[in-house]
Amino acid sequence: MSMVLNEDQSMLQQSARDFCQANAPVSELRRIRDSQDPDGFSRELWQQMVALGWAGMTIPEQFGGFGFGYGGLEVVLEETGRNLVPSPLVATVLLCATAVNLGGSQAHKSALLPRIAAGELLMALALEETAFHQPTRIACSAQRREAGFVLNGQKTFVLDGHIADKLIVVARTSGARDDRDGISLFVVDRDAQGLSISRSQMVDSRNAANVRLHDVHVGADALLGELDKGDELLERTLDVARIGIAAEMLGSAQEVFDRIIDYLKQREQFGVLIGAFQGLQHRAATMYSELELCRSVVRRAFAELDGAQEDVPALASVAKAKLSEVLGLISNEGVQMHGGIGMTDEFDIGFYLKRARVVQALLGDAAFHRDRYASLNGF
Amino acid sequence: MQSIEEFRASTRAWLEENCPPSMRTAMQEDEVVWGGRNSSFKNPDSKLWLERMAGKGWTTPTWPQEYGGGGLNKEENLVLLQELQRIGARQALNSFGISMLGPVLLEYGTHEQKAEHIPKILRGEIRWCQGYSEPGSGSDLASLSTKAVLDGDHYVLNGAKVWTSYADKADWIFCLVRTDFEAAKHSGISFILFDMQTQGVSTRPIRLISGSSPFCETFFDDVRVPARNLVGTLNDGWTIAKRLLQHERTMISGFGLSDKASGRSLDASSVEGQAMQARGDTGRLSDPVLRDDIARYKIDAEAFAFTSQRSMEEAKLNKGPNATSSMLKNYGCELNKRRYELLLQALGTQGLGWASVQHEDFSVEQLRVTREWLRSKGNSIEGGTAEIQLNVIAKRVLGLPDMPMLTTKKGS
Numbered sequence: 001m002s003m004v005l006n007e008d009q010s011m012l013q014q015s016a017r018d019f020c021q022a023n024a025p026v027s028e029l030r031r032i033r034d035s036q037d038p039d040g041f042s043r044e045l046w047q048q049m050v051a052l053g054w055a056g057m058t059i060p061e062q063f064g065g066f067g068f069g070y071g072g073l074e075v076v077l078e079e080t081g082r083n084l085v086p087s088p089l090v091a092t093v094l095l096c097a098t099a100v101n102l103g104g105s106q107a108h109k110s111a112l113l114p115r116i117a118a119g120e121l122l123m124a125l126a127l128e129e130t131a132f133h134q135p136t137r138i139a140c141s142a143q144r145r146e147a148g149f150v151l152n153g154q155k156t157f158v159l160d161g162h163i164a165d166k167l168i169v170v171a172r173t174s175g176a177r178d179d180r181d182g183i184s185l186f187v188v189d190r191d192a193q194g195l196s197i198s199r200s201q202m203v204d205s206r207n208a209a210n211v212r213l214h215d216v217h218v219g220a221d222a223l224l225g226e227l228d229k230g231d232e233l234l235e236r237t238l239d240v241a242r243i244g245i246a247a248e249m250l251g252s253a254q255e256v257f258d259r260i261i262d263y264l265k266q267r268e269q270f271g272v273l274i275g276a277f278q279g280l281q282h283r284a285a286t287m288y289s290e291l292e293l294c295r296s297v298v299r300r301a302f303a304e305l306d307g308a309q310e311d312v313p314a315l316a317s318v319a320k321a322k323l324s325e326v327l328g329l330i331s332n333e334g335v336q337m338h339g340g341i342g343m344t345d346e347f348d349i350g351f352y353l354k355r356a357r358v359v360q361a362l363l364g365d366a367a368f369h370r371d372r373y374a375s376l377n378g379f
Numbered sequence: 380m381q382s383i384e385e386f387r388a389s390t391r392a393w394l395e396e397n398c399p400p401s402m403r404t405a406m407q408e409d410e411v412v413w414g415g416r417n418s419s420f421k422n423p424d425s426k427l428w429l430e431r432m433a434g435k436g437w438t439t440p441t442w443p444q445e446y447g448g449g450g451l452n453k454e455e456n457l458v459l460l461q462e463l464q465r466i467g468a469r470q471a472l473n474s475f476g477i478s479m480l481g482p483v484l485l486e487y488g489t490h491e492q493k494a495e496h497i498p499k500i501l502r503g504e505i506r507w508c509q510g511y512s513e514p515g516s517g518s519d520l521a522s523l524s525t526k527a528v529l530d531g532d533h534y535v536l537n538g539a540k541v542w543t544s545y546a547d548k549a550d551w552i553f554c555l556v557r558t559d560f561e562a563a564k565h566s567g568i569s570f571i572l573f574d575m576q577t578q579g580v581s582t583r584p585i586r587l588i589s590g591s592s593p594f595c596e597t598f599f600d601d602v603r604v605p606a607r608n609l610v611g612t613l614n615d616g617w618t619i620a621k622r623l624l625q626h627e628r629t630m631i632s633g634f635g636l637s638d639k640a641s642g643r644s645l646d647a648s649s650v651e652g653q654a655m656q657a658r659g660d661t662g663r664l665s666d667p668v669l670r671d672d673i674a675r676y677k678i679d680a681e682a683f684a685f686t687s688q689r690s691m692e693e694a695k696l697n698k699g700p701n702a703t704s705s706m707l708k709n710y711g712c713e714l715n716k717r718r719y720e721l722l723l724q725a726l727g728t729q730g731l732g733w734a735s736v737q738h739e740d741f742s743v744e745q746l747r748v749t750r751e752w753l754r755s756k757g758n759s760i761e762g763g764t765a766e767i768q769l770n771v772i773a774k775r776v777l778g779l780p781d782m783p784m785l786t787t788k789k790g791s
Contacts, residue, residue, distance in 0.1 A: 003689040004696060261777055276782040281773035288772055289706045296685035318678050370674035379651035379664045379673070 003299040005075065008068075013075035019052065020083040026348045029084050033205040039163055040199070040207040041086040047119055055093055056117030059101065064114030070240070070305040074247045074298065081251025084355055086206050088122050091160035094244040095237060096123035096168055099185065103225030103233035108187065112166070124164035126155040126211050127234075133364040135170075135234055136180050140213065142171035149173075149223070151186065151194075151216040159362075161209025162199040165190055169213065173228050183231045185224040192216050204351075204358040239316035242363050243301045246319035249359055250291075250298050253327045256334040256352045257287055263338055283333060290326045297322050314376050321369035324360040331356035386455055390462045397431045399424040402469045411473050414503025416550050425469075429503055432471040439477055439501040442485065446497035453695055475544070476500035476507040478630045480553050483623045487570075487611040496551075496572070508575070509627075510554030510597060511620070512542045518767050520555075521564045521617060525599060527556035527571065529606065534558075534571065536579075536602040542761065546582040546595035549575055553623075559614045570616035573604040589753035590733075624763060628708035631762045650676070650718060654725035669724055676717050683710055706776070709768035712758035719752035 005013065024045055032040060049055065057072040059065025066072075073093070080087060097116050100108050115121035129139055140153025151171055161167070167188045175182025188195060194216040199209050225233040261284060264275030274280060301315040331353045335342040342349050360366070381389070401424045410422050412429055420426040432438050435449060440456045442448025451459060481500050484493060499505040516523040525538025536556060546552070551574055559567030575582075579602035584592035611619050651673050655664050664670040690703050723730040730748050732741035741749075759765040773779045 002692060003685060004692050261779070264779060272783055273780045275773075275779040278770070278782075281777075281779050282766070282769040284777055284779065285706075285769040285772035288777060289710050292703070292706060293679070293682035293686050293710070296689045297682045299689065300685045318681055321675075321678050322682055367671070370671055370678065373678060374651075374664070374670055374674040377651070377677070378662070379655060379670065 003296055003303060005299075006071075009071055009075050012072055013079065015052070016054075016076045016079040017082075019048075020079045020085055023048065024080075024083050024085040026084050026351055029086060029205060029351060030348075032086060040205070041088065041163070045085075046087055049087060049089075050117075050119030054089065055097075055119055058093065059097055059113050059117045063101075063109050064117040066117075070244075070302050073244060074302040077244055077247040078251035078254070078298075081248035082255040084252065084351055088160055088163075090241065090245065090248070091124045091164065091207075092116055092122050094241040095125040095159070096166075098240045099125065099168055099224060099233060099237040102236055103185065103230075105221075107221065108224060112187075121166065122160060122164050123166050123168065124158050124160045124209070125237075126158045126161065126167045126169045128157045129153070129155060131156070133361070133368055135238060136183065136231060137178055138170055138172045138183055139177050140169065140171045142169075142173050142184060142186060142218075144173075145217065148217060148219040149186065151188065151213045151218065153213050155211040155213075157200075158197075158209045158211050160207045161211055162197050163207060167195075167211065168224060169211075170230065170234060175228075180231045182228050183234065184227050185230045185233060186218055186222045187224055188213075188216060188218055188222065192218065202358055204355040206355070206358065235313070238363055239312050240305065242316040242320040242369075243298070243305060243312075245359060245362055246294075246301065246316075246323040247298050249323040249327045249356075250294050252352055252355060252359070253291060253294065253323070253330045256330050256349065257291055259349065260284065260287075260330075260334055260337050267339075280337060283337075287326075287330055287333060290329065294323055294326050314373060317364075317369040317373040317376065320364055321366045321373060324366040324369070327356045328360055328366070383454055383458060387458050387462065390459055391465075393435070394462055394466060394468065397428075398466060398468050399428055402428045402471075403467045404469075405467075406469050410469075412471065412503065413506055413545070413548070414472055414474050414476075415506025415548065416504070417548070418503065418506070425471075428469070429471045433502040436501065438472045438503070439481060442481065442497065442501065446485075446493050447501055448497070457695075472501075472503045474500065474503065474506065475509060476505065479509060479623050479626050480507050482626050483570075483619050484610065486622065487619050491607070492572075492610060505550045506545070506548060508543050508546045508549035508552050508597075510540045510543055510552045512540065514539060514541050514596075518764055520620070521568065523555055523557060523568065525554070525556045526560075527558050527569065527604070529558075530603075532606050533603045534606055534609070536571075536573075536599040536604060538599050540597040540599075541585075541594075543582070543595045543597045544593055546575070546597045547584055551575060552580075552597070553610075555616055555620055558616075562614065565617045567614055568616040568620065569613055570610045570619040571604055572608045572610060573602065577602050577604065579603070587754065588756070589750045591750065591754070625704045627762045628704040628768075631708050631712065631758070650721045650725055653722065657726050657729060669721070672724075673721055676714070676721055680714055680718075683707075683714055686710075703776075705763075705768040705771040708762060709759070709765055709772075712765065715758050716755045719748070719755045722748050723752055 028042070032042065053066050054076050056065035057068045057076070058070055061067045077089065080089060093116065097113060100112050104112065112121060116123070127135060129137060140151065140155060142149040142151045151169060153171065155169070167190065169186045169188050171184055171186055172182055173184040190197065194214040196212045197209050199207070202208050264280060264284065265273060267274045297319045301319045304311050304315050334349045335353055338347065338349055341347050364372070401422060410425055412418070412420070412425050436442070436444060436447055437449045437459065440449035440451045440459050444450035477500060481497060484496060500507070511520060513523045513525060525536065525540065527534040527536050540554070551572060553570065553572050555568055556571055557567050558569040579600040581598045582595040585594045585596060586592050587594070651664060654669060654673065655661070658665055664673070687707060690707060726745060726748060729741060729745050732746055732749055735741050735746065774781065
């Protein structure tokens with residue numbers, strides 16, 4: 001199991017890098033923010049990404065994908081992270097396509113996966129109900145009614161919620177609020193009666209939404225995976241997404257770090273380049289070391305996703321904990337080491353700081369994953 | 380030419396036949412084989428194992444066969460390592476000659492020097508020590524002032540070294556000396572080898588805060604060393620000195636791998652295992668702050684182990700910067716220090732004993748933790764301090780500029 005990129009990955013990385021730099025630099029996110037774009041992302045750009053094969057990278061060939069494996073998505077996500085590209089890669093591809101692929105029936109897969117790979121379908125996972133990541137704290141209910149279910153509840157921080165054509169709603173079909181058992185997943189159309197979605201404006205200018213479900217009727221065929229046993233499918237899906245997000249975070253952290261180093265070599269004070277000051281040099285060297293560890297963790301976790309898979313849960317927590325911590329450090333240093341200009345909106349570094357905090361919280365922050373890691377390791 | 384799979388099969392068969400059963404158990408601290416003229420073997424199997432491995436050249440598998448090495452290519456070496464790991468074989472010989480001197484001697488030495496020293500290094504016949512630091516030259520190593528003056532076909536050495544690991548047990552020393560007193564400090568240094576039994580050499584062990592004395596002060600008083608023992612070019616010893624430091628850092632970075640980070644099962648010797656045992660906890664460590672700190676440490680230790688592995692992979696493919704040795708050294712040492720701080724917290728006052736007065740006061744393992752905790756403080760000082768490693772990363776890897784006044788000052 002190698003932690004060095006293979007030739008295919010290296011080529012893909014280069015083409016993703018070229019594409020993002022040419023078509024989706026940070027100025028594109030700025031444009032979307034400033035124009036108050038109702039979609040919060042560029043549909044045109046997404047179609048170009050689809051044409052590059054990014055939407056179908058992890059989808060099996062029999063369902064219209066390319067079966068490249070997660071190692072392909074790894075290098076793409078690093079580049080979208082470098083450029084803070086808003087796209088449906090996380091919600092539709094990492095979360096929903098994974099859930100359908102891992103837990104869906106043949107009918108779900110044939111109905112949904114080819115359309116995702118073709119860029120015709122956007123999806124979102126409606127999971128969180130509080131301001132904290134608590135994947136088993138589910139109060140949203142799904143009660144049996146005739147041949148199907150009726151869903152009631154509210155969801156928050158639903159990534160891409162307001163642009164999704166379909167939602168995967170995590171609901172409780174039995175048990176008490178914090179039980180692992182009794183959780184089930186449902187595929188719900190955006191225009192289902194009783195479903196209301198409102199976009200929330202987050203600090204990172206990316207997409208999230210609040211979702212309300214009021215007597216939303218779905219058929220029995222809406223159930224994704226096994227009744228009452230959805231927590232297992234959910235955990236497997238979340239782990240894939242956590243590792244994917246870690247790759248995006250690696251890209252962002254690397255970009256901020258590169259900008260810091262460039263600045264230290266340009267900016268003069270007291271008649272010398274500020275990069276000559278030991279007070280800054282040692283902090284830069286520390287960040288470099290932490291970034292190297294981050295890269296190893298991401299490579300190792302992706303190798304596990306495409307390989308043995310046994311150690312995925314612990315490695316997902318290692319990756320998300322480590323990257324959250326280090327991106328937190330580097331995004332702060334990004335502002336501090338640029339001094340006053342780092343505080344201005346005109347300068348890009350603030351976009352990275354804002355994105356960092358959102359992505360740190362997404363699917364469990366560092367403390368969540370250290371706790372989970374300790375539990376997984378028996379202490 | 381045999382295929383790699385044939386090599387694996389023959390290696391496996393040879394190891395099955397030649398590795399004594401007691402050499403397939405975890406290494407005991409008092410059975411580590413350092414070699415040398417005065418070596419004694421607590422376990423006779425250690426001697427047998429060393430002789431057999433050295434006979435194959437496998438104490439130094441990739442060194443040239445011409446000088447007694449194994450002559451293996453990288454791929455074969457990897458197979459040998461895997462096969463040794465497979466049976467849990469102990470390291471046959473642990474030596475500064477192998478980890479530090481040998482590689483630079485092969486790179487910079489003459490044929491005569493290699494022929495004289497390499498075979499004795501890899502057979503464990505001569506134990507080496509490192510004459511680098513001086514009382515006035517710690518981090519600023521290049522300011523060293525031990526003098527070597529040519530007198531006929533000998534150099535006459537005068538000066539003192541400090542922090543010489545195991546100088547009182549070593550047979551020979553590789554030593555940095557000043558041979559040009561007018562040149563800038565980096566340009567007047569030479570790298571020389573000599574026998575510690577030469578007249579005028581004396582050593583004095585230094586007692587550390589941990590109570591042990593692995594280091595010595597070493598004194599040279601008109602020590603006469605044959606001029607042919609100078610390695611490389613006269614006055615260009617700093618090049619060799621730096622190269623050797625890279626090898627040393629790689630060796631020291633191994634400290635950070637001590638927690639067997641990749642094997643994650645809970646065992647009694649792990650930090651969390653000891654913390655739970657000391658508190659009578661089952662299933663979950665009852666101190667939530669310590670639990671979080673240990674999780675953070677273990678995550679970093681795993682990430683570090685992956686990084687060491689990735690660095691080896693990249694070196695094999697000749698990808699990536701080779702200057703990662705400073706990063707690995709520094710991170711590995713900091714991790715080891717964190718580990719011992721956590722072990723103290725894990726054990727409470729049972730981790731703070733100095734000696735057992737009553738028989739049962741402190742267990743042998745608890746006392747070892749206390750002493751090793753103290754010893755670990757030196758990890759970020761020896762082999763270049765943490766601050767020096769960060770300087771190296773900033774300048775060599777990141778290309779950050781020097782402070783002008785430090786580079787323009789004459790002779791510094």
